[in-house]
Amino acid sequence: MTEYNDLIFEISQPGRTAFSLPESDVPSVELTTKFPKQLIREEPAELPEVSEPQLMRHYTSLSTKNFGVDNGFYPLGSCTMKYNPKINEDVARYAGFAAIHPFQPIETVQGAFELLYELQEDLQVISGMDAITLQPAAGAQGEWTGLMMMKAYHTKNGHRTSRTKVLVPDSAHGTNPASAHAAGFDVVEIPSNSNGTVDLVELKKQVGEDTAGLMLTNPNTLGIFEKDIVEMAEIVHQAGGLVYYDGANLNAILGQTTPGMMGFDIVHLNLHKSFSTPHGGGGPGSGPVGVKEFLIPYLPVPRIEKQKDQYVLNTDYPDSIGRVKGYYGNFGVNVRAYTYIRTMGPKGLRQVSESAVVHANYLRKKLEPYYATPYTQYSKHEFVLSGSRQKKIGVPTMNIAKRILDFGYYAPTVYFPLIVDEAMMIEPTETETKETLDAFADVLIQIAKEVEETPEVVLNAPHTTSVRRLDEVKAARQLIVKYTK
């Protein structure tokens, strides 16, 4: 069989189509009689012309060149690639959820609002907050939404112009500084100490009258629980700042503690991470944001509320930051998360964090003899290895990542967090079996041996994927971002 590598534009032939449209049952309209000439398109858009079987083969072929969680283990740290339950998919496709319009009369969509309202309540409990908005489309948008509320709060309290700085640890996700910037704040980086946690001395040094707030994930991106979190929150609060929780790593603490208990004022959750909604190769996600009571006036509008037995939309929040996304957020994603929470219940969610944490520690323990491990205290749901030993013998971490692909696994997150040299961040999640963890450990051990014995095998990886190592530098230098004939 010949390998299929064409772009859909390359198999296109004039005259083919993969769809049939109804014949018009109303009088025809000559465009030139309706639109001025300059508004009528001169050259048609060159969309492909293929038959339905061609189309299905094209996309099926593409799917075979793609790796998802259903294909195998996906230990991508900080991304929480757990199994995506199938019932969630079925439910989200019910016409009563998929075929409803956001502007329908509110009494015709009470089921949808009931679901959203109950999801808000569940997420409130899980995060330890007093109110939730489901509007943000993804975690990063949740961050920005939270920071906009932080800004609105300081403005209301007369400190908008003086509280200009957001403190972000050097181990933070890149979205933290980026969303702080988009909310108009200056970013101050707080270094981590040798234990991989926030340096309290540095924090005290930086915090002051210009502090708007601190952004933090706990456990942090090294997979370490910031055990001084209560004190940190106090330090920031005493200085008049707010404390923001990046929920990317929430999976590790589901049912064990809550950001609310830890002293956080604002929280975002990544539903595609902790709540099993699939990420679709890069999205959609959903990034609900929770706040403590004193911040409720700043939440985006509209708010979904319950009056007697009716769900209503309330826009009457004069201090609201406004709207951050169209309609009510990524509803279809929220339906999936709701289904998951109902499937798991409180005990299931607690067991999620237990298994995720056991798995991470077990896998780290198995790998410690073979890779440098900069931090050795208990991991939460993920841990970071360093490829520094292998780098010294001439094999950088990226090559180890590519070699992992040869064994039918996805690679860990590499070169992040930035504070670890040659970082490899591994997150096994709770949905993997012990057998999978053992097999993956064996592969990483084998690769460590290959680095010493046959480094070229690793340096030339991957060998079994649909393409060999791709030239990223060339892609950026000789920029081709669309097909041209």
Add this chain to the structure above:
Amino acid sequence: MDKFRYLPDTEQDQKEMLDALKISSVDELFSDIPAEIRLTEDLPISQAIDESTLTKKMRRLADRNATAHDQTLFLGAGTYDHYIPSVIDHVISRSEFYTAYTPYQAEASQGELQALFEFQTMVCELTGMDAANSSLYDGFTSLGEAANLAVGATKRSKILISKAVHPQGRQVLQTVANGHGYQVEELDLTTDSTDLTLLEEQIDNETAAVIIQYPNFFGSVEDLAAIRELTAAKKALLIVMANPLALALLESPGKLGADIVVGDMQPMGLAMNFGGPHCGYFAVKKKYIRKIPGRIVGQTTDTEGKRGFVLTLQAREQHIRREKATSYMSSNQALNALASSVFMSALGKEGIKKMAQLNIEKADYMAKQLESKGYSLKNEAPFFNEFVVQLNRPIKEINQYLLQKGFIGGYDMEPDYGMENAVLLAVTEQRTKEDIDRFIEALEGMHR
């Protein structure tokens, strides 16, 4: 241990793993969480329910909503009831696509990357632009990002946006602008289009960009060429938010001089989903390629010279550039971009034109029928598949009545535009002549 079907650990598994860690209980692994912040009881949420009970519960919730399958819908206003070919769900239900993450390891993600490269190409074709990203959250967030780009590129501090841009788009833009601290001014309308005289008055040397919707919220097609002249005179950028389906027959904004074109792919194969997830697209002229927000797929070669695809220009992005990134956005709507690509491929070059033509004809028919019954249209400019009609009672009341007759009526123009008793009606290829006639009959019945 209780049994949960997504959690594979047996008691034996757990014991072996804890033994390997030389600890006796899972609790030990949580000992770094101070006792005063440990939960001692279960989260007070509902207990787990089995799948069959859950399915019933979810069906009950779904059944409480009136859907476009059992009601005849004339509601649009940014989200449209178009036909979704069967092939789309078959493609996006392939778990290799929907269970994948952002393609950080290109060699294991060629399917996704190629599909997004094809998506970018199709967006460029429709919009007449040089480059597109692989999608953003939705049309309104794309609009906000476009304004950010314009402010950054021109080093100016004011955005002019037409009031004929979707009210929610304007609201999102205002929030975005408040973040960055630039100014947004709204442009008043004639009746249904941007008032070009006012545009000429309001545009100045601090104007970074003018934002126009095409067709606009009233369904009317704005005179982009004339607007381009006014923006060019002040060296401001022209940002166009366009319905991609309309671009099958309307001249592309790129050809008419737009610098940035954004919009939502929802009309192209995406379920209405109660407003989300949809799929924002973002396209620019060559000059602005390096300022694009979000993920961009680029073509390259592998070590054997074979064509392949990678995420490119990543130095603009938050995970590399941190606070200096072009945008905070990390994820996109890749799966929905894929769905719209399948849609565009299924209809193809000719099908897409035919579908747009059907939309024009159906809307034209309905508008003419309404006019023949004595209703007046508010649109002065030509419209695509939506238009505003003046009725003689509050729209809320009319829609309540229509609902009993099996119709979901149009968008009430009063709250946003103060237009009393005016309704925005959308007519897609899904509506038959009979649907339209019955709707008008129902409307007439109410007045009688």
